[in-house]
Amino acid sequence: MSLNIEDNEVDIVIAALRSDLTAFMEKWRPFFSRFHLIIIKDPDVEEDLQIPPGFDHQVFTKSDMAQILGATSINFTGHSCRYFGYLVSHKKYIISIDDDCLPARDNAGTLVDAVAQHIVNLKTPATPFFFNTLYDPFCKGADFVRGYPFSLRNGVECVLSCGLWLNIADYDAPTQVVKPNDRNVRYVDAVMTVPVRALMPVSGINFGFNRELLGPALLPGLRLAGEGKERWETMEDIWCGLCTKVVCDHLGLGVKSGLPYVWRGDGVDVRGAMDSLKREWEGVKLMEEIVPFFQSVRLPSTAVTAEDCVIEMAAMVKEQLGPLNPVFASAADAMVEWVKLWKAVGSQGA
Template sequence: MAVLLVVMVACLLAFWLCICFAMLKWNEIRYSRRKGLPPGTMGWPVLGQTTEFLKHGPSFMKKQRAKYGSVFKTHILGCPTVISMDPELNRYILMNEGKGLVPGYPQSMLDILGKCNIAAVHGAAHKRIRGSLLSLVGPLVIKDECLPKIDKFTRFFLQNWHGKTIDIQEKTNEGRKRIVQMLKQIMEQRRASPMPYDDMLCRLLRSKDSKYILSDEEIIDQIITILYSGYETVSTTSMMAVKYLHDHPKALEELREEHFAIREKKKPGEAIDWNDYKSMSFTRAVIFETSRLATVVNGVLRKTTEDMVLNGFTIPKGWRIYVYTREINYDPFLYPEPLAFNPWRWLDKNLESHSYCFIFGGGSRLCPGKELGILQISIFLHYFITSYRWEEVGRNEILQFPRVEAPNGLHQYHLIIVQDDDPSRKIEVSDGFDYELYNRNDINRILGPEAACISFKDSACRCLDYLIPRKKKYIFTIVGEGGQPDLCVPTSVSHGLWLNIHDYDAPTQLVKPLERNTRYVDAIMTVPKGTLFPMCGMNLAFVRELIGPAMNFGQYDNMWAGWCMKEKAIPFFQSMVLPKVCNNVEKCYLAAAGEVKSKLGELV
């Protein structure tokens, strides 16, 4: 019987492998009928290599380049695509739009930005929309109109950041429909109002230049494009600049000198003017180095409108070309020691304008918001570094692909603070912590009649933490005046032993996460898997996923109140019957732990 089963499984596996192989082969043959295509593989039918591309990003690109050279074919994001990592060809494509090339951005992006947006149009329509956009954000306008507003806004925005944890790259995700509706309403109000508003929308509505009079639909798409294109690039570059400056004190020191020199010439509260901005040469260098090293834009997309011969390969009509410019940012010939953050290299002005600097694109689609973006980041850095010293909280993960992102913002902790004394007293928590505060009244309200399981005569109220469902992998409990649990090595449970541990209060612990006592007492104890280990719930850290609901604290008041609370847990314990073989305490514990894990696991 077992042999038959093995044979059947092997046959099924072989059949499945044959199908996969046939599908891959069929997809390759389908495309190989076309002559002159670049080398490369098209992956699976329909899906192509999208999964590998999105999962591995830059390393996928490098691997393919090692196999096939700087120009190769693939199938990503629903479209047959030629990827060019060849600087010369990239430059040619950017400079020669119109000769069989148009923007090739995915439909999903065009759906957000609208069919009149700048990336959806080409030829004369592109010239007109781009001209209108430059009349809003071009260098002349930003000097006279944008700078004073950006200065005022940034000063206001940066007020009261003292002691706070800030997510500079805060995420916003508004649906197009809502924005369109809002813009339509505002446009109606503006038209009906005699008030002279002084902003981009108003200038679009009352454009005096007949070349740039846009329809309502075009105005809406133009505004959404500005919001979309200018938001993420500027916020991500600002976030990364703050990160790099934090990691490179010499660069920060030089930047501070530049900005304090500007402030010294000014009265307190006086705004930045154009000359001040123009004197910020090291700031500009920091912004360029940040954009290069972080590579906020990996490349741009184009589409062929006819069969084209590029670098000796024929690219069929309708194929996408991913002009992948990321690698050029790390070219050691252009940027010696390319992985080092070295803003000083940009003080040589020729670097900004060299032929292969594609940080802001190139050719007829060179970023029209380039100077506006640099101005916004410069003003932000000015007020930020002249007003604050800052500390990075924890070791934050930075994702590089498909977009540069700090997925957890600049927070590391989410605090559940349980106040166990008089609930009429209000605990003051400093600004900037990501926290929830509960007192006895809150616990009574949340748990209703079952709140009795949390005693306020002792310290059991801290166990409320475990009852609040959330998807955190680690739980740390720190008692007000207590020690410091430590999860700096892979650990399932770590317990503050109150031995030579800093006697900090909890908030101090949080702001000094790296401060550790080196005089550890050699008191390591190995607890075998599956053994019940009684311990106190204070100053404890554990991996929630690993420990599960079988966590049990030795003292009565530290018993995990969750056991009593969950409606499912009560009947479970009432009806639990252990097998007869459990004839000693240890066997009973183990059997009970097994039952808990299998039947109450879902409660974690």
């Protein structure tokens, strides 16, 4: 299998939550310069974006969203603006990296090309049906261990590559409050396939995916709480990841986690963690209802595409979770609306 892809097969989607992207773009120039960039300006950012020259890029603003989408109940502010980039791309692969991430260094001190590693993950098979104790058997220097069934060694297509972070650990708000000084300093040189029926948190801060096969399943569904005035921050990504993993399992597609790393931000202080906790707490509590639901979801054989799976899942969400909290009924509606947007906008691309 060739690991090479054409430059025009990849879009890099950047969620711009700040106006000055100069330092971010310059740090990533060696790895971004050969690809097309889709930069989504958070609608809450008022200043013009500062982008250095020399990049092939498109910028989408709040007015662009309104012109392309028309009336929609889906909120693309904050981190959710990145989902708009997934919608308007027309490339086979998308690499998503937020503007508070910089290239990390490996254990030898070499800068990590996160884009290239995501592409390697997506271009080599995944092995979700039998765990290989040497992790990814397709990595250089690895192979299948004794006892691994030969009938499963071809693997399946990998459609989602979940990268990790150095510096800021990927903690939820309650853990940040009690461990405000914790930092992730361990660079683990490993990639693994997430087993079938195993759920996982997913973050759009640093990941890559096959847009053609999985795109419609990456959706900002669980977005609002109460009357829609409070953001649930990371809960929207977690909901998206649970939906996506169920879709991958049903369609027989693979998900990998591990490399590549990025260097994330400057840390979180106690005050910031407390603010996040206030915003996220209602969503954190509902995880105890959400996870068992997704663990139990079994989609019908008639669902043969990501769009089919999302529509089927939306009906289950409304029926089983809707009575527990109105936010789930809204999430089900958003899932259906997303598929409609995907058919109207996403199938065309920008």
